[in-house]
Amino acid sequence: MSTELPKTFDPAEIEARWYTHWENVGLFRPExxxxxxxxxxxxxxxxxxxxxxxxxxxxxxxxxxxxxxxxxxxxxxxxxxxxxxxxxxxxxxxxxxxxxxxxxxxxxxxxxxxxxxxxxxxxxxxxxxxxxxxxxxxxxxxxQFTMDEHFSNAVLKTFVDLYNDGLIYRDKRLVNWDPKLKTAISDLEVETQDVKGSFWHFKYPLEDGVTLADGRDYIEVATTRPETMLADMAVAVHPDDERYKSVVGKHVVLPITGRCVPIVADEHADPELGSGAVKITPGHDFNDFEVGKRAGFKPAEMLNMLDAEANVCQTADGLVPEEFLGLHRFKRDGVDGARELVVQRLKESGHLIPHIAKTKKGEEQELDAEPRTIATPFGDRGGVVIEPWLTDQWYVDAETLAKKPIEAVKNGDVEIVPKAWEKTFFNWMENIQPWCVSRQLWWGHRIPAWYDGNGKAYVALSEAEAQAQAGEGAALTRDDDVLDTWFSSALWPSATLGWxxxxxxxxxxxxxxxxxxxxxxxxxxxxxxxxxxxxxxxxxxxxxxxxxGLVRAADGAKMSKSKGNVVDPLGLIDQYGADALRFFMAAMESQGRDIKMDDKRIEGYRNFATKLWNATRFCQSNGIGASSSIAAPKASHAVNRWIIGEVVETKEALDAALAELRFDAAANTIYHFVWDRFCDWYLELIKGQIDEETKVVAGWTLDQIFVMLHPFMPFITEELWSKQGERANHPLITASWVDPQAEVDPAAKAEIDWLIALTGAVRTAKNELGIAPGAKLEAFCPAPGELAKSVVEANAAAIERLARLTPIHFAEAPDGAAMQVAAGEDAFVIPLEGIIDIAAEKARLEKALEASAKEAKSLEGRLSNANFVERAKPEAVEKARADHAHHTAEVARLEAALARLG
Known part of the structure; x- marks a missing residue:
């Protein structure tokens, strides 16, 4: 027996009740x-x-x-x-x-x-x-939790094994350093922001007696970070740059520090940019670090001029003047920092090359630097500018570990969907850098390494094992660092299962x-x-x-708190229900594309849920309850054989879409079956003739809908399933997948599809010509096919009720104004004399057609104008495109309507 449904669908009450039941009874993982x-x-x-x-x-x-x-x-x-x-x-x-x-x-x-x-x-x-x-x-x-004891054991074992295999090591390299949090962070935790800054040009004097080909006794360099010159170790020029070939291997003497540094040839220097010469600070720039290594500097020799809080400290060569020591890198709290003092001292010494700019009036003015917008790295947690910093950290030999994954994707053992991402995957993996896995924090998996007085590391699962390695009497101190959380989460697929x-x-x-x-x-x-x-x-x-992909704001912009366009999914659930939000996500998830938020679409899927709710109520009111079989029932009526075939085709399409992870295709398949085929047509076709066979078939079909829709809309389907009959020990979440054990009946499919085509065509024509939907019209079919004859004969009552055609004559139509509609290969002529004012209707349609054609042409002109498309606001362009599509469709519709009138 079914339980009568309330008139109103209330997602909130249903969701809370069912989720608690599923979890409490253990249905998320049945035995x-x-x-x-x-x-x-x-x-x-x-x-x-x-x-x-x-x-x-x-x-x-x-x-x-x-x-x-x-x-x-x-x-x-x-x-x-x-x-x-x-x-x-x-x-x-x-x-x-x-x-x-x-x-x-x-x-x-x-x-x-x-x-x-x-x-x-x-x-x-x-x-x-x-x-x-x-x-x-x-x-x-x-x-699971990545700090659970069993998980921590897996993390420590992996670290020790990698170390023993030579795949984890300690090294001095550059890292993304967050001076506020005082820890290294991963690339993922770095956010690049455009910041208004400056571009300074300096003279770096050549050593005594050395000049360039043009007679200058200095090399011009430019930088957005002048403070780093305190730790410069070289100047790089391109090996093919004729301007500097004579001075490669010579030296410049740095202002302020007096450090004598070499001029090196390196392709990192671009002859087309600025002077073509680049200052090299290997201890504070990722590109410079690589140039420094190519120039022969070992990481241990690279100069560091900042402490963990980004305050200036003395470099290893002791050449940073006393007045800079302790200064913050930037101006802070109104106090000049190292950047400002470096610029001031270089200006005083004549080593600053001013930037000549023009005012709005066209007059020249001299500035200390060229104003520029600079892409600047910030820590997403600390919120301060990230400093490339040379420190001792633990690294994983990612290049070696990447070889097997690369091979797995290449030979098809691992499939990446969409396939387009494979190129990106290979590009990164084949050029992978050592992975810094140490973090200067207290919370996390502490690195299992202990050091003796000489700084030698002993890596082991426990301090006792480390002590055994070091020998009795050796005083050991444990490494203070913890592991990057990506290191532990990399073990997630196996360690969560107990590995x-x-x-x-x-x-x-x-x-x-x-x-x-x-x-x-x-x-x-x-x-x-x-x-x-x-x-x-x-x-x-x-x-x-x-x-x-990403979920973007309605205008396609990336969501961010700073833009104020972040959408709260819980707010959407409160407003529309979880099922509607879930269905929206699935329906919009098209491989390789981002999703644009669209509240109207979510509201539409809430309406979809309501339609299913009301369809189930209709079934209940007509004595249609739960099915007692997984296999399709026996059926003699064409409409019942047809809907069983529709279930068969929907199930097959759904399986195919999910096998290929085409979530949008899967969602749209079940959506159109429920809304179009079942609610709009099947329930309409059986009205007034719901006999016992039809009750059984309708109940079975509704059950198949609940099952197929359940992965997308679990709450409403479970509620409706439970209310359709007593199934206390057979909840939908653990029911069986659709298995009709039936085939499509071609005759029934042809009959009902023809009937639907005729009804749809008549309704469309009436709408185009302004004829009342309920108006009954006489129809003529001069040359009916066998299918038309059999369908009309078997479904006269349904045609009268749905298409409002009665009577239908298999004969030539009388002369006079008429509209024509088609169903399959069959053409129907429907006289309009006395139904509408033909002349007035033609005039109305022609006027509307002229207006829409004019508007479509105007919009087409605007959209073909590159200036409009490129410079107008994106929302204005989008609206113009939508309006153009609307008016183009209207032109086609109105032309068809006029053609019907002859």
Whole structure:
């Protein structure tokens, strides 16, 4: 027996009730010990995080796949957990301390870490609660955390193994240094911002007796960071630059420091840019570091002029003047910094080359520097300018570890979808740099290295093992640094299952089946999982990687807090329901393209849910309840045989789309079946003739809809499934996937499709000619085919009710104004005398046609104007295109309407 549905569909009440039920009863991972496994892992969000629109997309796609495979009977495991997020989490706890006029350094390392754990237990579950709001059917009973003991053991083992194999080492190299947080950070944590700055030109005097070909006794260099000249070690020129060939190997004497540095030939210097000569500061610039190495400088010899807080310190050669020591790199709190003092001293000594600029009146004026907009790296957490800084850090030999993943993608063992991303993957992996994995933090996996008094490192799983390596009596001090969180999250596919222990879960669920992630973490996470998976297990972590795009603002702009265009997915769920948001994400997820936010579309999918709700209520009111079989029922009526065939075709199309991870095609397939075929046509066709056969077929079809739609819209489908009949031990989430065990009936398909075509054509023609939808019209079909004869004979009542055609004559139409419509190969003539004023209607249509044609032509002219397209606001161009498409369609519609009138 079905349970009567309320008139109104209320997503909020349904979502809260069903999610709690699913989780409490353990339905996200039903006991299926002998079933084929299907495994995905979620990209672990930061434990400090909250749900953003990118998470909503990423997790919706994963949930679609896990619910789909669960319905197909697999032991579907969706591993869920959070990342300890070293920098972000430490910052959160430090801010809490600052709010109490307290600070981290007032505590021992152990006591501070204990406070972080305390914060994690109290406040670290925000995003996991929000994932539940979205409907994510994750196995919460096995929720993971990258600092769990078993996970930490996996991290330490991997580090020690890599070290013992010579794939982890300590080295002095440049890193992205955050002077506020006082730690190295990854490229992913660097945000480039355009900042108004300056471009200074300086004279670097040549050593005594040396001049350029043009007689100058100096080389001109330019920089946006004049303070770094305190640590310059060379000047580079292009080896083919004739202006400088005579001075390569000679020296310049730096102003301020008096340091004598060589002029080196290097292709990094571009003869077409500025003077063609470039100052080289290997200890504070990534490009200069490489030039310095090519010039023969060892990293240990490269000069460092800044401390951890970006204050000037003395260089190894002791040549930085006393007045600079302790100055911050930039002006701060109104006090000049090293940058300002360097410029001042160079100006005083005559080594500053002024920039000549013109005023608005055309007059020349002399400036210290050329104003420029400079792409400047900022730390996304600390919010200050990142400083390339030369330090001792731990590095992974990523070049060696990248070889097997490259081969796996090349030979097809790992498929990247969309395939277009393969080129980007290869380009990065084949040119990969050493991976800096140490961070100067207290929160995280502490590096398992201990040092003796001579600085020699002993890497081991425990201090006792390190002591055994060093020998008794050696005093050891543990490394203070922790590991980059990307290092630990690279182990996510295996360590979450218990690796390095060979657990049953590892045996069954590793490798995973699929990874879904944003393209923006292809290198930081996805590629590193491939490296670590191959290194630790000899297997790829998954055979297929799906990369989705970004969710952008409605105008196509990237969302950012600074722009104020960030969309809160929880607000959308409150407004439209989780099902509508999820369906929007799926329907808009087209491979290789970003998604533009569109509230109207989300509202449209809320209306779609309401339509299904009302269709189910209609079924209930007509005695149509739950089905008792997975296989399609026997049917004799053409309309019932037709809808069974439609289910067969929809199921096949849906399977094909999901196999190819074409989420938009899958969503649109089920959408059109539910809205068009079932609600708009099938339910209309059976009205007034719902016999027992039809009740059974309609109930079965509705059940198939619930099953096929469930991965996309889990809440409403579970609610409707439960209300259609008593199924206490058979919830939809663990039901069986559609298996009609039937074939398309060609005769029934031809009959009903012809009937639908006729009805649709008549309705369109009436609308174009302004005829009331309910008006009954007489029709003539002079040369009917066999299909037309049989359909009209078998469905006269339905044609009268739906197409409002009665009677239909298989004969020539009388003379006079008429409209023509077609169904398949059959043409129908419908007299219009006495129905409408033909002359007036023609005049109306012609006037509307003229207006639309004129507007379409005007818009076409505007859109073909390159100035308009390139200079107008994007929203204005978009509106013009939409208006042009509308008026073009109107022209076609109005011409067709006039043609109908003859």
């Amino acid at each position: 299926r010990p002998n079933a084929e496994p299907y495994t995905i892992v979620n990209p672990p969000p930061n434990v400090t995080g909250s749900l953003h629109i990118g998470h909503a997309l990423d997790n919706t796609l994963q949930d679609i796949m896990i619910r789909y495979e669960r319905l197909r009977g697999k032991d579907a495991l969706w591993v869920v957990g959070t990342d300890h997020a070293g920098i972000a989490t430490q910052m959160v706890v430090e801010r809490q301390l600052e709010a109490k006029q307290d600070k981290r350094t007032n505590y021992s390392r152990e006591d501070f870490v204990a406070k972080v754990w305390e914060w994690k237990e109290e406040s670290g579950g925000t995003i996991t609660r929000q994932l539940r709001r979205l409907g994510c059917s994750m196995d919460w009973s096995r929720e 390095p222990e060979q657990t049953d879960l590892v045996a069954k669920h590793y490798p995973n089946d699929l990874l879904i992630s944003g393209f923006d973490i292809l290198f930081f996470w996805d590629a590193r999982m491939l490296m670590m998976g191959q290194y630790n297990t000899g297997k790829n972590p998954w055979p297929k990687l799906y990369l989705h």
